[in-house]
Amino acid sequence: MKRIRVIPVLLWKGDGLVKSVTFKNHKYVGDPINAVKIFNEKEVDELSLIDITASRQGRKPNIKKIREIASEAFMPVSYGGGITLIDEVKEILFTGIEKVIINKSAVQNPDLISDIAEKFGSQSIMVSIDVKKNIWGKYRVYTDGGTKDTGQHPVQFAKDCVHKGAGEILLTSINRDGTYQGFDIEIIREVASAISVPLVACGGAASVADFYKVVTEANASAVAAGSMFVFQRPHNAVLISYPSQQVLEQQLYSAL
Numbered sequence: 061m062k063r064i065r066v067i068p069v070l071l072w073k074g075d076g077l078v079k080s081v082t083f084k085n086h087k088y089v090g091d092p093i094n095a096v097k098i099f100n101e102k103e104v105d106e107l108s109l110i111d112i113t114a115s116r117q118g119r120k121p122n123i124k125k126i127r128e129i130a131s132e133a134f135m136p137v138s139y140g141g142g143i144t145l146i147d148e149v150k151e152i153l154f155t156g157i158e159k160v161i162i163n164k165s166a167v168q169n170p171d172l173i174s175d176i177a178e179k180f181g182s183q184s185i186m187v188s189i190d191v192k193k194n195i196w197g198k199y200r201v202y203t204d205g206g207t208k209d210t211g212q213h214p215v216q217f218a219k220d221c222v223h224k225g226a227g228e229i230l231l232t233s234i235n236r237d238g239t240y241q242g243f244d245i246e247i248i249r250e251v252a253s254a255i256s257v258p259l260v261a262c263g264g265a266a267s268v269a270d271f272y273k274v275v276t277e278a279n280a281s282a283v284a285a286g287s288m289f290v291f292q293r294p295h296n297a298v299l300i301s302y303p304s305q306q307v308l309e310q311q312l313y314s315a316l
Contacts, residue, residue: 067106068290069286074113081239081287121148126139137156139159140162153180159185167203174224177224182227187218199213227258234263240288245278260283272311272312276316
């Protein structure tokens, strides 16, 4: 039985957590510490915590708050947001965070990937790639909360990041974010087949069936979601949840 990591992605904005739809219309969903405690009880595989405004606002990572959150987590936690320097990576890893996530810095300063990999190991660095189709229908990598088109194609960009030393790629479809329409199988398959490191698929999940589909049809190594784990449908009332281990074993692991 193959075990696939199922990762809640927590979007941190200001003092609380939010959730977006296509990277817009952020809705408050709770306090980070409370969310981590609930996910502890639900025995999640891993958590990703991303400060979504740090880079756009030119802010440094909030080490004190990151340490506080990491100290409450019983599972591995990755952190992204505002990371531009190797010294910041050192501080973050020393708080108990397992690995750092970089997004805009991977575009602006690709050598930071190499620096992190050389000093802390490739397993400590994940590159987050946010992708959507531009007005001509071409997939492109975006930064700054999905507002800036870098002009780079996600497949080549992912290959470049892996070449630099990235140990994992988090690929998020901006068009699918928060829509419950399922993963963008096409671009996930293209990127996964082009790289030699694990790819975590994110954006659009509504059910465990979506996890199974993206793993079997697009060769994703792990799956991530936001809305599915913080909202209760159909009215999107805030309710933190996570599939039971029994459900994951029956509908995902044993089916692979």
